[in-house]
Amino acid sequence: MTERPENLLGVLALLIVDDLQAAGEEETNAAGLTARSILNAVHMYPGCTIEELRTAVGLSHPATVRAVAGLVEAELVKKGPGADRRAVSLTLTAAGQRAVDRTLASRKAILERLTRHLNARERQQLDALLLKMLWSETRDPAHAMQLCRLCDEAPCLAAGCPVECRSEGLPMPVGRAK
Numbered sequence: 313m314t315e316r317p318e319n320l321l322g323v324l325a326l327l328i329v330d331d332l333q334a335a336g337e338e339e340t341n342a343a344g345l346t347a348r349s350i351l352n353a354v355h356m357y358p359g360c361t362i363e364e365l366r367t368a369v370g371l372s373h374p375a376t377v378r379a380v381a382g383l384v385e386a387e388l389v390k391k392g393p394g395a396d397r398r399a400v401s402l403t404l405t406a407a408g409q410r411a412v413d414r415t416l417a418s419r420k421a422i423l424e425r426l427t428r429h430l431n432a433r434e435r436q437q438l439d440a441l442l443l444k445m446l447w448s449e450t451r452d453p454a455h456a457m458q459l460c461r462l463c464d465e466a467p468c469l470a471a472g473c474p475v476e477c478r479s480e481g482l483p484m485p486v487g488r489a490k
Contacts (some may be wrong), residue, residue: 328422332462335418346371348415349461350379351404354389355412356465359401361394368457383408416464447474447484455479 314322333345346369353368354360360368366376380402383389388408392401404412430438450456456479460468469476472485 324426328426331422332419335415335422345462346379347383348411350376350383351388351408351412352415352463353457353461354402354404355409356460356463358403359392361399361401363399365402367454369461370458415462419462420464443474443484443486447478450475450478453479 329345349369350365353365357364357368362373362376362380365380366373369376371379380389380391384391386407387405388411389402390405392403394400427435427438446459450459456475459475460473465473468474474485477483477485
């Protein structure tokens with residue numbers, strides 16, 4: 313039988329995913345979390361290849377090719393020449409960047425809504441717990457890319473991202489929540 317903390321964490325995870333999915337349907341022209349994950353990954357890794365993108369979003373090569381083709385057709389991503397004839401370089405169009413900006417704004421609003429009920433001490437506790445859990449669960453660099461596929465990376469990189477640190481074999485960062 314599942315213990316209560318684990319059960320509550322599962323419910324919170326579903327609430328976040330459901331709200332992210334709903335926000336994306338209303339606010340972006342990139343349907344689905346996979347499409348928005350791809351757009352955010354291209355935003356974080358401009359000039360990435362299909363293979364690098366596939367790793368970041370955890371899809372098969374054919375599924376990534378199909379998803380990118382749809383985003384190219386929707387004029388959210390553009391293909392450019394890659395390092396060799398077989399590879400292509402992916403970048404966002406202006407419309408793609410606007411879709412990423414909307415996704416990150418929606419994500420921020422959802423997460424701020426959930427944490428606004430916490431005082432400063434509780435936020436520090438939550439930060440420390442999340443650091444420990446994420447650092448402990450990150451398996452390798454590819455997994456790190458997958459975990460952070462919808463991240464707004466600036467706050468974590470400035471304070472020490474537990475996922476990035478773990479994937480690079482660095483010690484767990486110290487919590488620095490506001």
